[in-house]
């Protein structure tokens with residue numbers, strides 16, 4: 123019984139396998155390759171395999187050609203994008219360059235005859251207070267092109283400057299990198315930044331825009347109505363006298379009570395570099411530029427190596443005043459001295475005055491005579507107004523301490539820079555007190571400044 127079953131099962135299995143195979147090979151479509159009908163099935167299979175292989179190969183060729191074509195298109199597209207990008211970049215650079223050239227051309231338009239007014243700005247929008255006054259008093263935009271040089275890239279300040287349109291030129295100091303500062307001087311970083319800015323902007327003004335003379339103004343200065351007339355009138359003297367190296371609008375002792383209020387026309391020579399609104403020539407800049415310091419430029423410029431015995435012209439009554447209580451230096455100095463400086467408000471026609479009395483040969487003879495022929499008085503006598511003579515008087519000093527004590531009592535600035543007292547000329551500090559000219563003066567045989575006095 124079991125044997126019969128097994129045989130039956132084998133027969134049934136074989137039959138079903140044969141039927142399945144038949145239907146697979148004899149399917150409704152395709153070549154009729156019948157296992158059952160064809161005896162040389164192997165051969166046919168080989169042919170079939172060959173055909174399939176060939177077709178696959180042909181497909182592969184097509185596929186790889188297609189792939190290459192796509193790759194090429196992608197590469198071409200990428201290159202086109204790159205080319206376009208590069209073109210835009212070149213155009214941008216060119217645009218900037220030609221805009222820059224146009225700007226330089228515009229700024230330099232009258233550089234032969236003009237005096238550039240270089241205004242230093244950083245991050246104080248109050249620069250507009252200064253600019254408004256400069257524009258109000260400027261006699262001619264051609265004669266006095268105003269260049270506002272901005273450090274710090276402060277956007278609000280930049281916008282405030284831009285608002286003046288083509289009345290002024292706006293340039294920006296590009297180097298905003300961190301400055302290497304000795305650890306001990308970290309808190310004086312501002313002075314390093316100012317010196318860097320000054321160096322850059324003055325190089326631009328003299329060497330890029332080609333001006334011969336420049337008036338340097340800081341953004342926290344008020345100016346007098348005759349500021350431009352003052353510089354215009356004194357320029358010939360500055361150029362004529364090699365013992366002069368600047369004209370300044372500032373009187374360090376210019377507060378009411380120390381100035382001759384009825385003498386706005388009066389000018390002096392001083393060995394103390396005052397800054398704060400001053401005129402510089404290209405020749406002097408050529409000398410200073412190569413050794414320009416990294417910081418504290420104003421004290422550096424006062425050193426004997428830079429000053430080389432030269433003097434500045436300064437007014438009896440200041441043509442500038444600072445309103446910059448908040449700035450790089452502390453507000454204390456401002457509160458104690460700076461805010462009291464009296465700003466001149468009368469217009470003096472300096473270009474029509476004979477200013478040759480300021481030339482060294484004329485000035486020194488007169489000055490020395492006036493100082494050392496004046497009556498010697500004490501501070502107490504001066505203060506008490508008990509002096510009988512009408513002319514100028516002199517209070518002598520022989521030591522640094524005597525100088526400082528007397529200066530303090532009189533309300534004069536009592537500090538020295540490279541041994542020179544503020545407003546000093548040949549060691550003498552000249553001022554006006556109780557209605558008379560007063561000289562705080564060393565001995566007549568004075569031999570020069572002592573740089574250890576500080």
Ligand code: UD1
Pocket residue numbers: 242243244245273274312313315316319339340341342397398418419420421444446448449450451452460
């Ligand atoms: C003081 C002097 C100033 C001198 C400076 C440098 C007085 C009243 N002022 O500056 O004449 O130039 O020391 O020794 O004696 N600025 C920049 N970049 C900065 C910061 C400031 O360019 O990072 C500009 C300001 O815009 C301004 C000038 O530098 O025009 C002076 O700055 P300020 O903050 O006013 O410092 P002061 O203490 O007055």
Ligand code: MN
Pocket residue numbers: 340342444446449450
């Ligand atoms: Mn200032």
